Amino acid sequence: MKRYIPPQIPRLALAFAIVISLFLVLRHLLIPDTFGKYGPYRAASMDDYSTIEIHYAGQQACFECHQDIEDLKALDVHSGIHCETCHGPGQKHSTSAEAADILKPTGREFCGNCHMMNAARQKDAVLQVDLTKHNIGKNCTECHNPHQPWEMKK
Amino acid sequence: MSQSASTMGNEKIGSSRRKFLKSAVTLAGATIGYTWLKSSQILIFAAEPKDETLPWYGIAIDIEKCIGCGSCAKACKNENDVPKEPFFFRNWVEQYTVKNDGTVDIVSPNGGIDGFVQRVPDEDIFKSFFLPKMCNHCAKSPCEQVCPVGATFLSPEGVVLVDEKYCIGCRYCVQACPYGCRFIHPVKKVANKCTLCYHRLKKNLAPACMEVCPTGARMYGNLRDKQGPLVKFLKEHTTQVLRPNLNTGAKLYYNALSSEAR
Structure with missing residues (x-):
């Protein structure tokens, strides 16, 4: 004996089918190609980084x-x-x-970024100079060649 | 009386056995189905990058070698076109000064770019050190987990990156990062952060901060390479990550990290 199917069931099934297929189509159009290649992100964005100039x-x-x-x-x-x-x-x-x-760069402040006295600088990591006492008014490069600091100019 | 009670009991057992069998079959089916779906990569979000041929980057910073010159912070801004005004940093240096009275003074004038001037007199200092900070490139990064649109992610090389075209600038990740390593770019209005100079890594160049560090206090390397310089450094030094209690899987290892560091 044929089972009785209420008329609203096929109608509802049709409506569901339309909504689900619409969702699938939209999902396909909205998600970029490389999304999900390695994980939940757009893999192509890593290539965007490679184009940045150094x-x-x-x-x-x-x-x-x-x-x-x-x-x-x-x-x-x-x-x-x-x-x-x-x-x-x-x-x-x-x-x-x-x-x-x-x-x-020239100037006492620039050299001081590394060589100024500071309690946080390890004594053996870098030579430290008290800029408030060492040859005040003179530029470091007047005596030191920055490429060869211990070959004094004068 | 007793007979009817026992019949009822049998019915109960019968119905619960049927229920049990039903749910067991459903569970087994679901497990098999899930395994099949996962292996066929239909569930893309469960995919994990397990490419052993790619490097898995980690960073090490030697606090004993850092002299707080700020070269790293300056170079980072130049290399990555980070806005020059303060408060936008991908990498910066802090000076910690522990005083004799037990209080801790933390300063970072313009991220250390302009240099540090000692502001606590020598006689009051218990100890002082520089702490360079940058993205920890966490393996279980909180910033990645909170992103609602999948704009921030851990690359297969273990670098946490931001997809600037996808980011909606909601600031969730800025809040989530326990290390304060993120900011919203004032012009682009999207999240911005250290990329470990991903564009330089791709050209086999060192990140800008490591290129310019005058004392070699910073290094990066492949954690998968057990003979490599980074693993060798980690083996030979007592290293620690910041906030290990948060279980972020941080891959930035500090040598000689003091307990005052936050």
Whole structure:
């Protein structure tokens, strides 16, 4: 004997089918292709990061032109410090070779960022100078060559 | 009387056995079904990156070597075009000064970029140290878990990144990060944070902060590489992460971290 199906059941089933298929279509259109490739995020956003340009070239790029500074630096205590620590980002300068594209810091405050007396600095980590007493009024670079600090200029 | 009671008992047992069998079969079916779905990657959100060929990045900072010059914070701003005004930092340096009376003085003038001037006289100081801070690139990062749109994520290399096109700027992650490593970019109006210079890593260059550190206090490396320099450093030093109690899976390891550090 055929089972009685109330007329609202097929109608409701149709309505459900339409809503569910609409949801699936919308979901397909709204979710980006790479979403979920590795996890619940858009994998393509990692490629967006790869296109960002660098500003710091790394010291090997500096030494391609400035071989003399590499040799000079190697002889003294600043040998371990990369060029861009003091001279700032060098990618632009490494392609243009313009002096305006690189920093040439001078001044007691700049050297003091590392060498000023501070209780938090380990005594053997860096040589510390009391800037309130040491050759007041003079610029550090008047006596010290920053690439070779212990070869005194005078 | 007693007979009818025993019949009722039998019926009860019969019905509960049927129920038990039914639910057992349902449970087994669901388990098998779930296993099948998971293995066929239909449930994409359960997928875990387990690519052993990729590096799994970690960071180590040696507090004994840090001289608080602020080069790292400055380089980070230059490399990643972070707004120059204070309060927007992807990486910064703090100076902790523990005084003889037990109080702790913490300063970070412009993130350490302009250098530190000791403001507590020597005779009052019990001890003092610099604490460079940056994103811990947590393996179980709270910021990633709270993101409502999947804009922040842990890359397969273990770097926590923000998808700037997807971020809606709701600030949930800024609140969730227990290390205060996130901010809303004032121009883009989306979350911004340390990417471990992901664009540089892809070119086999060191992150900008590590490139410029004059004392070699900062290092990054592959935690999967058991012979690598980072694992060697972790093996030879007594390291600790910040806020280990929060179980964030932080991958930024500090050598000589003092208990006053927060």
